[in-house]
Amino acid sequence: MSNGYQVIARKWRSQTFDEIVGQDHVVRTLKNAITRDRIAHAYLFVGPRGTGKTSTARIFAKALNCEKGPTPNPCGQCQSCKAIAEGSSLDVIEIDGASNNSVDQVRDLRDDVRYAPSQGKYKVYIIDEVHMLSPAAFNALLKTLEEPPPHVKFVFATTEAQKLLPTIISRCQRFDLKPIPAPLIAGHLGHIAKAEGIAISEGALNAIARLADGGMRDAQSILDQMIAFCGDKVEEADVLEVYGLVAEEKISELASAIARADIKRIIELVDDFDANGRDLVRLLIDLEARVREALLDAVRNNGTTDTLGVPMRTESLARLLTALHEGEAALKFGLNEKANFEVLMLKAVEESRARAIDTLIRELAELSGGAGTAEKKK
Known part of the structure; x- marks a missing residue:
């Protein structure tokens, strides 16, 4: 029998710093820290799910405990590297903060850090979802985190840094991992x-x-x-x-119909999306991204753009984007998704064509000023 299928996400998990995608600022800093022997005692990796926080932590542990290390390029072939990759290393302890969040468990960890590593040069504690630790558990960890033994390194990973105590954050070097383009x-x-x-x-x-x-x-x-x-x-x-996604050209067509205030075409497109079982919530997210691109293009081009098929000013695009954003909750939690989406599209058309009162006053003032100047010339 085979050993079983291994999913792509595990099979193709990054094993070296060079394999990490889209986090060059983090990779460069960690590599330089290892090369120059300026390795901190605690690191905090913050970012959305799936951006490489735990993978980076494992590679960092591998770089520290490689038989050729500490090195920014772990060999991946020595006993230590293989054990860390397989998750069987005694010196790299991965802890799930959600299920190990009590004071007693943190006290056990605090007692364990006193013992020297069994194989490598460092004991590395990787605590995932660290924001799930209780306040009491955080407080029990503070002293150890501030002055750990020389052979101990902490790596914390979280998706919600705002839930961490400031006293924890101040004791760590923080790295923010970005959503990957x-x-x-x-x-x-x-x-x-x-x-x-x-x-x-x-x-x-x-x-x-x-x-x-x-x-x-x-x-x-x-x-x-x-x-x-x-x-x-x-x-x-x-x-x-x-x-249930909508093709990019159809998203562009819907955005163009809104910009032109073509109500008939908007309703036709929404009917087509609904009949084909498309996810309207996901469509709204993609539509917002399309309008945002147009808004940024307008900002770069002196306040106007025609990327949606008709000339539009920054003000109109901003109002359109705001209308779409404000309609998210009604679409997600409303009883009739299609009807809510249609109403949202009509409101977006109205908002994109509306003019702010301060803009009208400014334009009227400019017109009256121009007329006054013309009268004086006469």
């Missing part, structure tokens, strides 16, 4: 698909990257599911069908 996700998935012998279209890669919302692990899980659904060939239409 969609082009980087698509490129990495293309590399994985090629290595796995999967033919996947560029449109499908872009659709998966868009759906992942900046998380590489989510993107890899989606790719895994699409391979299970499609086999050796994955097309964009398959991704759109499985996840």
